[in-house]
Amino acid sequence: MAAVRDSSFERQAPEADAEELARRHLVQPWPYAGSIGSEARGLIGSGDGIYVTDGEGRRLIDGPAGMWCVNAGHRREELAGVMYEQAMRLSYNTPWYTMNEPSAVLAERIAAHAPGDLSHVFFTTGGSSAVESALRFMQFYNNVRGWPEKKLLLSRGGAYHGSTYLSASLNGRPRDRDWMDVADGLVVKLSSPDPFRRPEGMTVEAFADQLVDEFAETVARIGADKIGAFVGEPVQASGGVIVPPPGYLPRIREICRDNDILYVSDEVVTGFGRLGEIFASQDVFGIDPDIITFAKGVTSGYFPLGGMLVSERLLADLRRSNHPDAMYAHGLTYTSHPVGCAVALANLDLLEGGILDHARAVAPYFQERLKTLEELPLVGEVRGVGLMACVECVADRESNDPLKLDYEVGKRIDAHCHSLGLLVRPLIHMCVMSPPLIISRSQIDDMVAILREGISRTMDDLATEGVWQG
Structure with missing residues (x-):
């Protein structure tokens, strides 16, 4: 591996200058109106x-x-070095009508870790765009199948799924929605699977039963022909690391399967080692989703990259439909970015290597x-x-x-x-x-x-x- 080029970082501002520049020019994420555009953080x-x-x-x-x-x-020099080498070999290619080798190799390696028949990968730039891609795929899938009314989304209190319009609409933390518009007409909220907040005197087992009953009753009340997908984190991360009751997720998966509701497992946080596995859905919680979304740990944060794994069954349904010319009109300028995919391959080597x-x-x-x-x-x-x-x-x-x-x-x-x-x-x-x-x-x-x-x-x-x- 070629050595990473040394740099003295001459163009970096000292701390005091950086803080002043931030206050004058930088808009931070999740700012309050009273300090927006005038804030310096640590x-x-x-x-x-x-x-x-x-x-x-x-x-x-x-x-x-x-x-x-x-x-x-x-x-990690292994990751920084690969980033430099790939940028010197190929820094970018348009994914609309060309492809690069690192993305194809990475897709195969990620698919090898996925449960069930999740064998195809669409790459994005992060977690929000990964969830957004999954939601838009569900809409496309049901349109092509002739079910244009099957679009509602089931989400839960305490959930966090992103900051794009559709992904943010799934979020279940009140402060995320106080001043922001969301697509409420598309989302049905269920209770958070938080055992710590279960009703007084109720066992964890009874709490799980209550959650499953609520899910089943919601599907029956609304109608499975109106519900396109359930989106859930295996562990609600930003909601406070909410670990669901034992057996709850597999039971929800069965209800989704029985009612032709896509199960989207949001592993943006839990994927790539956080729970000791590349994916936690099957290996930790015993579920085989229709779609898995991922980001964050896929490159260990060294490069913005995310994606979704899609079931071969869903793609086969599309290929044999009566609308072969229907287009999944969704993509990103940086889909399958060669540098990000190369870094992710090196990161997988580290994860698998110990x-x-x-x-x-x-x-x-x-x-x-x-x-x-x-x-x-x-x-x-x-x-x-x-x-x-x-x-x-x-x-x-x-x-x-x-x-x-x-x-x-x-x-x-x-x-x-x-x-x-x-x-x-x-x-x-x-x-x-x-x-x-x-x-x-x-x-x-x-x-x-x-x-x-x-x-x-x-x-x-x-x-x-x-x-x-x-």
Whole structure:
């Protein structure tokens, strides 16, 4: 492999200049109206392994692995080198009437890991565009089959599926929709499969039955001839790492199969090693979807890439339809990008070459150590699977109410942890942890110790302010 060209980064601005430039010119994602276009966020200057370095030179454990994505860790020469080599060989080709070799090879390798007959891949630029592509495929599929009314989408409370118009319409977190328009007429919302919030006195098994009954009753009430797809994350990631009750997902899959409803498994977060497998649908949860969407970990965040895996059965239905000239008029300028696909191939080499084995080996220890944080009075529940977990804080452990006295408690914990050497993903009253898959046991110990101290300091702050008694 050719050496990666060294660079002194002469064109990068120092921290103070970068912050001022951001305030003057950069629109950040998910801004508030009161600060839109005038905000500077914490600067990250470099990364190495499971660590990043901020603008002040502080070394931090990357608790969220970027955004669930830096699975192989930062500063992997194997990935950076392939990116450079492919860019020097072929930086781009139009996917409308040409193709490149890395995309074809990557499609075959990804399909080899997929469950059932999911043997074809359409590449996108990320998770939102992957989900959008799946939804548009469902619409096309039913139009070609002569079912133009079969278009409604089933989604769940607490879900997060993206930021494009259709994908965002599936989202089930209220704050995502307060000020944004969505296609409500196309989406039917179901309950979140959150065992922590199940009715008081109800067993987890009974809760699963309730969820399945709700799904079946919804299909019967609306009519299967009106419902095109169910879209669900195996684990609701941004909703707070909601791990569904055992057996719930396979039962939902059967209802979908019996009613000709496409099952779209959104593995944008859970795919490519986060749960120790390339895909978690079958290997972890026992389901064989019609479509799987993926992104994030497919390149470990080194290049924007996503995609959807589609069942051969669905494509065969289209090929033998009475409309051979019907066009799936959907594509992206950067579909099957050669650099992204080359990086993903190298990333798969790393995952298959030992990272997946390591992730499976350390995951139980990761969950066990985080679970000890439930000893803290502010912590209502620690839940998770694989190398993703959520620490949910509550005001009242008897009622499991969120921390209403300080709705932004997660930001307080994050601030304390940052000063101690850990980046946290704060979600209002929840702290999400999903570190790079290469994290060691001793680094897990460091991460949990810092998080414990950050929560403890937050409890002291709230008690001092007189807004929480513990």
